[in-house]
Amino acid sequence: MNISLTRRYRFSASHRLHTPKLSEEENRRIYGKCSNPYGHGHNYVVEVTLTGPVDPETGMIANLAELDPFVQREVIEPFDYKFLNEEVPEFRAQVATTENLCQEIFRRLKSFPAARLERVRIEETSKNSFEIVDEREEAAK
Amino acid sequence: MIRITRKIEFSAAHFYHNANLSAEENRRIFGKCNNPHGHGHNYALEVTIAGEPDPATGMVLDLKELKDILQREVMDRLDHRHLNYEVPELAGQIPTCENIAAMIWKLLAPKIAAGKLDRVRLYESPDLFADCTADAANGTGKRT
Secondary structure, three states: OEEEEEEEEEEEEEEOOOOOOOOHHHHHHHHHHHHOOOOEEEEEEEEEEEEOOOEOOOOEOOOHHHHHHHHHHHHHHHHOOEEHHHHOHHHOOOOOOHHHHHHHHHHHHOOOOOOEEEEEEEEOOOOOEEEEEOHHHHHHO | OEEEEEEEEEEEEEOOOOOOOOHHHHHHHHHHHHOOOOEEEEEEEEEEEEEOOOOOOOOOOOHHHHHHHHHHHHHHHHOOEEOOOOOHHHOOOOOOHHHHHHHHHHHHHHHOOOOEEEEEEEEEEOOEEEEEEOOHHHOOOOOO
C-alpha cells in the first residue's frame, strides 16, 4: 500500500491566451474568446499531492503548518488577484494556459523539503482540470 | 478492468498529541490540533474496488455487500467516536488523516471478496485528503 496526502488551495487571477508569435487572426482562430484583448479570469483550485513515509512521531507525511505557508509564499501570494501574463514573469515568454500554469506551479513547489511532490492538479473551472505527475511516478507505473 | 467507488461519511473527534514529546514540542508541531479537549470533523470516505464484472451479474462487487462491509468495518468503529480513545486499531498512533486512511485500508483489504481494493481516499475536509493505493506488485494500483 502506498499513501499520499493532498491539499487543495485556491487563487483567483486573470489571463489572456495570446502569443505574439502568431498573427491576430491565428490567435483568434486558436484561442477563441480566451484571446480577447483585455483578458478574463478564473477561480483556480490547485491540488497539491505529496508522498513519502508517514513519520511515526507525528503520524504525518508532511505537516500542514509547513506546507501551507510554503504554498502561500510560492504560489498564492504571487498569483492571487494578479494578471498572470504581466505579473508573473514566467508568463511573459509563454502563454498562460493552464497546462503551462501546472508546470510552473510544479516547478515552484517541487523544492518543498519535507516530502516529495507527486502531483499538481489545477481546476481552471468546475469543468476543466489539468494535472502534472512527477515523471518518476509515471515511469514506475 | 472496471473501478467502482462507494462513498460514506462519518463524524468523529480527535486531537494530536505525542506523549514522547514535551508539551511545548506538541504545541509547536501540532498547533491547534493539540488542544487536549479535542475537535471534530465530518470525514468523507471513498472506497474504490477494481476488477472485472462477473458475467452472471454484471457487477464487480455487489454494492450492497460493499455497503455492509463499510457499515461494519468503518461506520460501527468510527462514527460519532473519539478516535484517540475509542478505536483500538489506532492505539499508539496519532489519528491523522494518513494514519486513519491506512487503518481503513488494512481493515478493508482482507474483506473484499470480489475484485481488489484499489484506493481508499479519506477526506478530513473538502480541502484535505489522504489516498492509499495498491502496490504495483498487487496488481491494480499505481506505486510510488
